[in-house]
Amino acid sequence: MAQASTQAAYRPMSGRKRKSFRQHLQDNAGILFVLPAVITFLVFGLYTVIYSVILSFFRWNGFGKFSILPFACAPPACQFAGLDNFAYFLYQEPTMSGFFWQALQHNLIMAVFVTAGTVLVALPIAIALNRAAKGQTIYRVLIMLPMVTAGIAVFYVWSFIYEPDGLLNSVLESVGLGFAAAKQGWLGQPDRALTSLMIVMIWSSVPMAVILYLAGLQTIEKDLYEAAVIDGASAWQQLWNITWPLLLPVTVVIVITSINGVLQGYEMVYLMTYGGPAGHTEVVGLQIFKYGFGDQRQLGMASAMSWALFVLVFIVALVNLRIFRSRTEV
């Protein structure tokens, strides 16, 4: 908002004719649509964001007093730490920083593969769903089910599927692929745990992507395909030249939410592996949670890690938007 008014203040300098106040109001009337959202944020969000930024420069166990309006930080429960928190997990403490960078590496692997996997699975399903005239409702409901059944039940079912004598190994053995079975369980072997976890993540994020794609497919005019068919375009060409480009805005949404979910999410990892075996599925979000509310009780450290992650995610998201936007505009 502050920026909006400075921009407005610069306007006259650009040499254009000075507009009347009334004219300004009229030109900017659109802001009224955004106002409720802005007010909600100013009341219920702004304080918390600023607080958590400032907290990342302090050492605090969460029990004593730490507030920013008015400012209070009562030692010894709260101490000013400067950049210490950042230094600790970025390079200073060997194990802690080792864990952090390893976790970040897992996060990035997940961001790439879970996102790509979600799009690659969800798009064909959405297209098939859009096409299937008969039984569309029932398929749609079935495919959305993982969204609803999420949580502890899913964690348990998948753990059971992945167990050494679980469903996946039994199926592999029964079709003669016993050599590919995971003797220690799919989540128990360092070389497979991350992949196995990513499959569950894709599985649970596909329904939402399908919903979004379906909504997007509704906005594509049928005429476009009819015209393409007349021009003799193959199904593949239709997909590549009509569906994919027109769904790009939806894909952007999916990519960004998926990246964000992967980089910040920790619930599934928390429930399924707790970062194991031996740290092979550790992610930054889980570390933040452990530092904030595990037995460490270092809320300043948790904040510092969160904001380091925030910077990273925001950059990745902006780069993504840039890439996709330039492509859609070409």
Next chain:
Amino acid sequence: MDKLRSRIALGSAYIVLTLYALLSLYPFLWMISSALKSNQEVLASKSLIPSQLHFEIIVNTWDQLNFFKYFTNSVIITVFVVIGIVLVYSMAGFGFARTKFVGSNLLFISFLGLLFVPGVTVLVPLVQLLKALGLIGRDATLPQTYFGLIMPIINGAGPFSIFLFRNYFASLPSELHDAARVDGASNWGVFFRIFLPLATPIIATVGILNVIGTWNAYIWPSIVLNNPDWYTLPLKLKDLDLQIVIQWNVRMAASLIMITPVIVVFLFLQRYYIRGLTAGAIRG
């Protein structure tokens, strides 16, 4: 030839859908079957078919839950959250996509940035804030407490909802807007009479997402709610774990009871996905 081709295409579409539907359905079937098994059988057997049907598990769990009381609490919270989100952020999405004002891009990017604000570390300041506003604590009344519970959820859903609504409104053909403008409609008229009616697929999407999220929320309500009479279903559910050994069958029965309303809502909302926009509506 072409007919054969499109038949093959359609057939393979159905095969893909069926396989994936089974993969999606499996955990759900597992929940149902576990809710009907003895606890020992849940842990030991791989079969989806219970060796003996224990309907009493679901019945007992239902009785223990005092379902309607906590169901009502959950419904109140969820309904206000969803209505708030749809109203506030459909407007914002439209504002960003279809109107011009100074700083609109910057404001949108800022909202987008909020999407990535880490959730865990804002819990403590949020509670301080609610305390200052008198919306939490033993002196707060039920409406105050629920308001304090609901508003941060709405605010938290903001960035993503704005993003969804904006993208959706931006993807609608621009002739819609121009035609209405020519007719002399104001922005408000355009929004309420043309864009909002066309937005049912995205309203349904945002709706179902937040219904699920709010309905299942555990950590935030457990922080805000101190009076057990004001509990939501997930909080009440935790009270069932009273034995030293986890009763998986009871847990599954309780989860099943809890998600059934969401499935009903979903069944009700899902038909709006297909009805949103047709070629006819655009030519209008």
Next chain:
Amino acid sequence: MTTHKRLVSQLSLIAVAALVAACGTATTPAPQATSAPAATTAPAQPSGNEPELTMWTWKVFHVPGLEAVAKNFEAKEGVKVKITAYNPDEVYRTKITTSAQSGDLPDILSYWSGGQWELAATDQLVELTGVVDPAWKANFLSGTYEKSSTLTQSTYDTCQKDPKCTYKNLKVGQSFSVPYLAGQAFFVYANKEILQKAGLDPNKAPTTAEEWMDMMKTVKAKTGTPGLVTGEQNADVLHYWMFNPMMMTSCGQEKYDAIYNGNGSFADPCVLNVFKWINDIQTNDLWMPNILQTNIDPADVAFSQGKAAFDLGGTYTLGFLVAQGMKTENLLSFALPPLKGSAYSKLEVSAFALIDAMVTKTSKHQKEALDFIKFLTTPEQMAVFAKTVGDFPAVKVPLDPDKIGPVLVGLMSAFSGKSPFDTSKAQILEEPGKVLKLGLQQFITKETTPDDLVKKIDAANKAAWDAKGGPLK
């Protein structure tokens, strides 16, 4: 267009229904809503309403036991105590942190024994120094109240030296809580049926770790059943339940303290041998498959289903196994056996306090709350608690199967008065602790070796103590 109208009308119908429901519930729970403020003003009018206390815990399965005691308390004193549980641990910590900020802590808190200092240092707790009189103190098992509910000299010294310590303002001898739950790890349970099948004497417990390893090998060779299971997904388990006790017996308390406190090396044969032995469990393929993804409860479940011959756990494990349907006759239990040539030939096990109860400063009924925790920690009431939940009280309860249930009697008699851990002053710092935990898990993933790990821990331990201004003297 019609679609939209219908959606809007249906949504508004729901909204109206919700509003009606909201008004409905807003009026129905009104008695409760008004009774709460009434209760808070009660002390002003002593003859008025009886106060109602609230107590929190994170152990959901303790709730029936605490409620049973609360019921007896109400019958005696006319004061109600409501027990509320928040779980898992992280959620409970979150709840306490946020409630401390909003001033809504309950009258009585349960907290991890020894963790209460942070709460006390920020003025959240009513001080009990001197309040816990000799008669009350006499109730507690030795090694509980005086070790973790009273601020000892060594805890104080370490805190003063540590720049990050958050309770520097407390003094030696201060007390803010009393223990009500105790226990100890280091117990191994064996499935007698499996031992018998392997041709072993089902009633003979191994006296050395080597003997135990041989038993596991025999079981594996004869029956194919894996030897050992424990909740290894939790990295603390291997560290605290297996490594520390074995290191203690192997090195003796003095050396144990010296090594952890930066005055010795983990390369000492007494430690290295322990690492080698733990690593051998993996090289002999004796862990249950998927061990690194097996948490404490699932491990005990697997053991009760005969998926492993031995289960490493603690006092709390037995009740769980019995609840899973295992027969006590089918169980052989023994304290973790030491390596051959260890400093101690047997690990003496004593009770450790696990959970403390404390009264908060924000409580409007501190006197009643204090009365309740005093009542809770009487032998009679702790027996009621123990019998109801099958967990181990921090109070000397009568060793009578009728009063505390048959399972606990056997376990309690296995405790000796003291254990080397009672007098140990070892401080396990965060960094080396992490290296150690990860290393023990990496034995199983074959990513490290004992010799390798020893070097890493020594380096981490030295660096950590240097950062604190040198080893602890």
